[in-house]
Amino acid sequence: MRIAWVTDSTAFVPNQSESGKEDIYVVPMSILFGEKEYMDGIDLSPEELFAKLRNEKVEVKTSQPSIGRFKELFEQLSRDYDYIFSIHVSSHFSGTFSSAYQAAELLKDTTPNISCIDSKILSNPLTELIQYGKRLSEEGTDPLGIKEAIEERINSCETYVMVGSLEQLHKSGRMGGLSFFLGSVLKIKPMLSIEDGKLKVEDKVRSIKKGLSSMSHQLNLALANRRIGKVSVLHGLNQEDALEWMEQLRQAYPEIEFGAYPLGAVIGVHAGENTIGISWFSESK
Structure with missing residues (x-):
């Protein structure tokens, strides 16, 4: 079967x-x-985004693609593909999954072979889910089996992020006014986890070094009971810091494959340019 993979x-x-x-x-x-x-990703890069955030004092928002945009794409792809998987950023972060799902519902009588999946994550882990699904397809797994395997894999993902800008997080509505005030005054950096697609404050640190140590500790805890083949280091514009940390992790865990990946402009609007995080999918030992 020819399968198309749609994402955001x-x-x-x-x-x-x-x-x-x-x-x-x-x-x-x-x-x-x-x-x-x-x-x-087309006419605004992360570098251009953060330059504008620093220089232009205007309100900045992000917006999901429309239902019509997905409907049009699904109709186009259905002419060339046997099946369509549409996998998107966590529905708790954006209405993108909802737009895709509603578009698929509008087409269910004429184009029934569309599966929409809420990844409950973002960035490179979302990409890895697509790559995982593609490998299953190449091995001959049918679409139902692929969907079930992807949804099961979603539940094995752990993600931790140290927010680079409390101000951006506050402006985007992800942090209340009192929390922003206290964090700014006390110079506290929240270290967030993503659990079932939602953000949760996992730790509060006062320096980048302590934040990286806290996230490394989470990796240690996971390795005590699970097998991890690959770890993604996620970053804003602070690629140099991410690569330095990744090299330290690589030396500490030579059996694991590491890669560094940018978070992108949309995530940067909410989290800030100095955001850094870590993510992996695990399996039972």
Whole structure:
């Protein structure tokens, strides 16, 4: 079967302008600077985003793709593919999954072979789910089996992120006013986890070093009971810091494959340019 894989621009897909390459199609989210709209990953890079955040004092918002945009894409892909998987950023972070699901519902009588999946994650872990599904397809697994395997794998993901900017998190509505005030005054950096697609404050630290140590500790705890083959280090514009930390992790855990991946512009609007995190999928030993 020919399977199309649809995702959104919060996934880590290099060269989004080449959407459709390797049967992966990226629907860009929008970033609104005042009255001007930009397509994430197409006409606004993370570097350009953060430069504008520093220099332009206007309200910044992000917006999910419309139901119509997904409907149009699904109709187009159904002419060339036997099945469509549409996998998106956690529904607790964005309405993108809802837009895709509603579009699929509108087409269920004419194009029934569409499965929409809430990844409950973001960035490169979302990309890894797509790659996992593609491998299953190449091995001959049918769409129902692929869907079940992906949903099971979602539950094995752990993600921890140290937010780079309390101000951005506050402006985006992800942090209350009192928490923002106290964090700013006390210089506290929240270390967040993603559990069942929702953000949870896992720890509060006063320095980047302590934050990295706290996230490394979470990896240690996971390795005590689970097997981990690959770990993703996630970052904003602070790639140099991410690569340095990744090298330290690589030396500490030589049996694990590590990779560093940018979080992207949309996530940066909410978390800030110095955000850094870690994520992995685990299996029973």
